[in-house]
Amino acid sequence: MGLLVIRNLIVSVSAPAAFVALWLCHTPTATAQSTPSEPAHVTIEAYADQQSIGPGDTFRVALVERIQPGWHTYWINPGDAGQATRLRWSVPGGYRVDDVQWPVPHVFRSGTLVTYGYEGEVALVQTVHAPGSLASAPANLSVEAQWLACQDICIPEHGVAQVTLRQEATAAHAAPAASTALFTAAGARLPKPSPWGASLAVGPTHVVLTVRGIAPHLPSAAQVQFLPLSWGEIDNDARQKMARSGDDLLLTLARGDLRSSTLAKLDGLLVLGRGSGQLQGQGFLLHALASGTDAPRTR
Secondary structure, three states, rough: OOOOOOEEEEOOOOOOOHHHHHHHHHOOOOOOOOOOOOOOOOOEEEEEEEEEEOOOOOEEEEEEEEEEEOEEEEEEEEEEOOOOOOEEOOOOOOEEOOOOOOOEEEEEEEEEEEEEOOOOOOEEEEEEEEOOOOOOOOOOEEEEEEEEOOOOOOEEEEEEEEEEEEEEEOOOEEEEHHHHHHHHHHHHHHEOOOOOEEEEEOOOEEEEEOOOOOHHHHOOOOOOOEEEEEOOOOOOOOOOEEEEEOOOOEEEEEEEEOOOOOOHHHHEEEOOOOOOHOOOEEEEEEEEEEEEOOOOOOO
């Protein structure tokens, strides 16, 4: 088959409240794992978009989370609570794995708490670079994943999944159609580079994010929301005020818990919701520098 999945889920559902609180506060911790007293709320599988690889090839792997109805996991910036899924790949010597490509998340609201994450099924895709010289034996790529499954309560879970690929001197062979469809669907959920430039005006309590040239592409009833890549830069619960200035779109955002710190740049997703015409449902990666700064671009 070329894409045999080996799964070994270990779930700690009896963790004390203090442990869960540490997860919610973004604090790494460790705990002894116990035999699960109920099924995992998220199951995982790993896939590759090739069945075999050649020297120097670049290919993709995906960790797929299948999430029980009513539960969710978290984006790279979980928002006001939660913990982003963590992936650690073990690969043969010489292989290199790029960072996770995070799909556009859902926005979850509970009172004044706003979090960002995923429900149903989500694929976390990463690009892998093979070395110029390969062994004749198959390559085993294993991923250890840790995630926080949340509903009314949050439960830390983790698991391991693996893909095995042939290493050959000839060109790579694509994966079966089902896996190809998975990567196609995953790619459609990824944010796109923004075709519009952006700038940032920073005040003590609010910032104004200007997206240049986007206004003609948005109908009058367009719904637009900015999701920050980093915690604390904006107030997730505050209303985002949208205005137009010629061809530009201006978003006024309340500053978050880090409002006393210097904000030289703002990175995040501009998500276009219902009523956004042909751009409906899409997310765009924005990088905005504050006026008078020359900060380097970061993820």
